[in-house]
Amino acid sequence: MSDFHGVFPYLVSPIGDDGRVDDEALARLVEHLIAAGVHGLTPLGSTGEFAYLSFEQKRRIVEVTVETAAGRLPVVAGVAATTTADAVRQAVEWRKLGCAGILAILEAYFPVPDDGVVAYFGAIADAVDCPIVLYTNPQFQRSDLSLAAIERLAGRHRNIRYLKDASTNTGRLLSIMNRVPDLGIFSASAHIPACVMLLGGRGWMAGPACLIPRQSVRLYELCRAGRWAESMVLQRQLWRLNQLFAKHALAACIKGGLELQGLAVGSPLAPQPALDATGRAELQAVLESLGALP
Amino acid sequence: MSDFHGVFPYLVSPIGDDGRVDDEALARLVEHLIAAGVHGLTPLGSTGEFAYLSFEQKRRIVEVTVETAAGRLPVVAGVAATTTADAVRQAVEWRKLGCAGILAILEAYFPVPDDGVVAYFGAIADAVDCPIVLYTNPQFQRSDLSLAAIERLAGRHRNIRYLKDASTNTGRLLSIMNRVPDLGIFSASAHIPACVMLLGGRGWMAGPACLIPRQSVRLYELCRAGRWAESMVLQRQLWRLNQLFAKHALAACIKGGLELQGLAVGSPLAPQPALDATGRAELQAVLESLGALP
Amino acid sequence: MSDFHGVFPYLVSPIGDDGRVDDEALARLVEHLIAAGVHGLTPLGSTGEFAYLSFEQKRRIVEVTVETAAGRLPVVAGVAATTTADAVRQAVEWRKLGCAGILAILEAYFPVPDDGVVAYFGAIADAVDCPIVLYTNPQFQRSDLSLAAIERLAGRHRNIRYLKDASTNTGRLLSIMNRVPDLGIFSASAHIPACVMLLGGRGWMAGPACLIPRQSVRLYELCRAGRWAESMVLQRQLWRLNQLFAKHALAACIKGGLELQGLAVGSPLAPQPALDATGRAELQAVLESLGALP
């Protein structure tokens, strides 16, 4: 099985007014990111508006991403559902389309006890033969992965090999590493990537990398080389984008930023608002200061 | 347009292991509730596991409910989505199937500002010609209807005529009544129905009425007759079921109780757990004390 | 032991710029409320800024209140502390000063497990020979009284005879009544008093009664007489004051309102802000509509 590491931008989902995936816009974004040197691609994360898309829309997004990537780098696509049956259906289909890995997310309406959480993620892992990245985001999701559940899952399923944590609690990452040392940890945009790398992380899966792919790869390389002082100089600058990202809605922020970069991908799906004028101005200023405007 | 009032049981959704709606179980439940004298039926509320069903499953549940009810009482079906387009599609389809009203719910992953909330519910109201019941449940949903948003919606759309509030904050209902006097208020299981009736409410839409339909109708009639002392004697007894309902998962509790009553409807969809032995014993005791077991 | 029932206004604490209690302002307020017919007085509740006063300031407020009341009605004073020792010291002293009852509050910095909660309130009950009113306000306090803790306390201590719940969850009151039927329940300003009376409550302890004492007594009498329809007409009007009270800071709102009524009691203690111009205008309008301005 392949080894995942480095910078995996969370792709946005370009959807036209008629509800159809804008294949060209998506393919153009994929080419742009590959040219910038990123290490993998993650469609259908939070930034990819997975919670707003139909099965058919999601399927097409995975298909276009995999076909455009054409094996040049791994595609790790998001699977998110409230029922186990729906999650397994997605995972099997995405794998058939050629994904190298699955980012597994549990959506919930009613709270799910740990046994249910373990059963859900376990069923996904059993349904496919590729690596699974557990994804937990207590800020937006109505369930969380407890340390005990993570340990049970990693102990039972050989292909549950990574975890992406989108809480803001960086100490929790070290607690997970201490408890389940074999699990590879990816940072999310709510953590400082250089800190997570210092802790022993494998990289990051995050929306901002869509807007600053080259700079993100440069930061990753500095960290990997143990050049921590230099990495912090760069990290300090890049963090300004994460701050904006947290302040404004995620999808709106990345879609708005791509438009500023000449890579129009449309607006977030209604009733989500597009980035407003203030947000656009703040984003323009930050992207400019980072050399991320054409 | 019809006037809604009284007891509207939230229907559970009987789904087989193959993912198909169990038409017979659902029709049997509908006949049972009509025989008990309830005033309306609400499929696809929280108790109806709307968050766990596909469009096709939801569609079939509405169809069976409407066909079985056959005009004997109004069916007010739930519409819930993260996108405006999906919500409108559901509302139009449910109306075509013969629903007398729509219970409108906003699902959200990212927080939605008030303008987006108003646009979402407004689009549903504009798409159909029947009464709309706004539904807000801040405990499970990731958005809430502010008083200002409720006022804007009721002022602009003639068919937004009711609201069901599933917060536990009963004072909020009186605040809404003071601010938007023309809006008809329905209680949820988190409020004490007799109190909401005293405030001027129209009735209640709630899961427990599936298990105690006759007793619920009796309580409603006592309240309507202004026999408050008697209503409180009954309310005090019935409240024990609401307490259980809040303690155990909603769908599991109602599905488990119907099985005890000889009206098997299956389990909640995985990874949701079924009612455990302790919950079943507690439920058995309460239903027995209320004369609600065969 | 005396029986508590009816309207107990939460007194504000008039403190001068030099930190001394303004005896005259407090005595004037007490006479004003007694003349209006209230059934008891509660100094040192939330509205009384208990969390902002020293032991000496609190002691003087109890002393002036008891001396002015002079046995015409019961004074139930607040005891609030983080340590058991401090709470017992206050309770013993307030009782010596002539209080008829104690309103017992647990302040917490770190969370306290149920055993500690029970030990704290039990120690207060054991230290005095008068009735105890348990007070729980999960909105502002960092601890809550679980139903199990309430049941243990009421079962073990004969003088723990009442409970005031300041959550907004009215259903919780009925759950407590069902579980511990002998405990007398008082409403707080976050509940609708007429609803709590319908449930079987004894009355209410709340800040707004400082501003509308006559109207509050009238509402209580209508409820006691079972004239529920009339009580709701009045309740609907009075609720507008509770809404303001919830929107603006409690102490600021009552202190500002008393000033509008010609009963100046100073400002809340810094850094709490006084009522601002908008709040004052809203309050003026509501008090005027209720006939509560001179």
Next chain:
Amino acid sequence: MSDFHGVFPYLVSPIGDDGRVDDEALARLVEHLIAAGVHGLTPLGSTGEFAYLSFEQKRRIVEVTVETAAGRLPVVAGVAATTTADAVRQAVEWRKLGCAGILAILEAYFPVPDDGVVAYFGAIADAVDCPIVLYTNPQFQRSDLSLAAIERLAGRHRNIRYLKDASTNTGRLLSIMNRVPDLGIFSASAHIPACVMLLGGRGWMAGPACLIPRQSVRLYELCRAGRWAESMVLQRQLWRLNQLFAKHALAACIKGGLELQGLAVGSPLAPQPALDATGRAELQAVLESLGALP
């Protein structure tokens, strides 16, 4: 003015059953920590149970700490109050007793708007001539310091020179550093110290350093020398103590650990529970593995 940096253990407060400060136990702890090489001492933080002590108890703790330290290292004592007047009184008194700095904390019962927050901390800064460390702990305190409030305070008061943040959100620290670069940042036990040092932090003020002072100083020195790989090896081990500290109550955990080390300081003040047998066993195992038992 002196420059603060390095490891500042949060001292526990040894209080006898009679409510008196145990001077000897406190002095012994201070000598023990100084011998271990720590860079400063912080009495009256969260771990020091500031929320449970009277003015007189707090005063004596500061006095004993300063007298024992005798100028060998800076003492930065906690000031915490709900009113500005009380906070200023403490700050002036602690400074008179010989503190080198003040750790300023806002306690709140009702929420305080930003203007009030700024006025409170500004009044403390104006009342003394020594450096102020702003302290924010959104987990236990009912107020938080917004980035805007921090910026206003640092801009207006020359002696507001440091901030200690006890949220778990490490990214927030980098956001503060980006916005107010001159403010020196100290880590709390909820952050990973090595990460905060990488970000440019000055050190940490935290309870666990009471139990592992030598190991903490060693970690600080590795970070200062830029030996990040080695620092992470040590950090990974020490983090196990922070995990226990977060799981069990802070004061109970440190007081229980000191007893295991032969430095008995009594129990937390009632109704707080002492460390239970499970906690003691876990703590024993971790301290042993870190070479922190005699």
